[in-house]
Amino acid sequence: MSSLRPTPSSRSAYRVFRPIPTRWADNDIYGHVNNVVYYSWFDTAVNALLIERGALDIHAGDTIGFVVETQCHYFAPIAFPQTVDAGIRVAHVGSSSVRYEIGLFAQGADVAAAQGHFVHVYVGRETKRPVKLPDTLQRVLGELRI
Template identity: 50%
Template sequence: MSIETMSETDPKKQTRADYKHSLKIPVRLGDVDIYQHVNNVVYYSYFDTLVNDYMIRFGGLDMVNDKVIGLVVETACRFHQSINFPETIDACLRTTKIGNSSVRHEIGLFREGETHPAATGHFVHVFVERGVQKPVPIPPQIRAALEKLLV
């Protein structure tokens, strides 16, 4: 693998331009742990906030009443820099794979003024029938919204 190829795939080298949607999320004082930085589990909360905010606003997801819901079946996060209170982060989103009933979201969390992400990660959602929890096709309105983020 050439050096150019390695840097293109290195998540630490990504920029906001590599993503198609962003949401500003303020860091809360309670997000910070004894080590004086945002605790690792809170990053997943930021991921969840970003993805669900997008699906509600642009895909028409109704988390309370929809018969089809998305369940997270896989997550990952890589930490590149610390995030602290009272920062506001730019949470950036793209879709990298859409199947019949599943979607892979990729996320970059950027500190204000920083070119490269403080953290990168992904979520995989599988859409299921509420209560039954058997995979079903992604609802058309949500699929259309996710396709707009596809890279």
């Protein structure tokens, strides 16, 4: 494990953005968004994009994604009532797995307030065993690769 702290990325490092409004309940006692909310934003940004582009059917699709790894680095606080722009890119595509990288930007900011990643392993809905990435998903991932 590297001991070097990463530096925040700029918007230009990401392929697509999704706005996410903060909620009153997202703030903690310290007056900023609680760290666990950032992981929810990662999930929301990626899965909403995949659903919108027809690459993921959460209700009836044969393939579903399981998160098997996640990490986040925090650089600056975000607080309600800010809107967050979640930048998304794909860093690695395997036969059944994908590493998504997400940058969270305060609306209008050029430098990430937080950034991280998560890895989805795609499995059969019934078997819960890894499966080859569906063609539609591979097409969308290709658009997001860095």
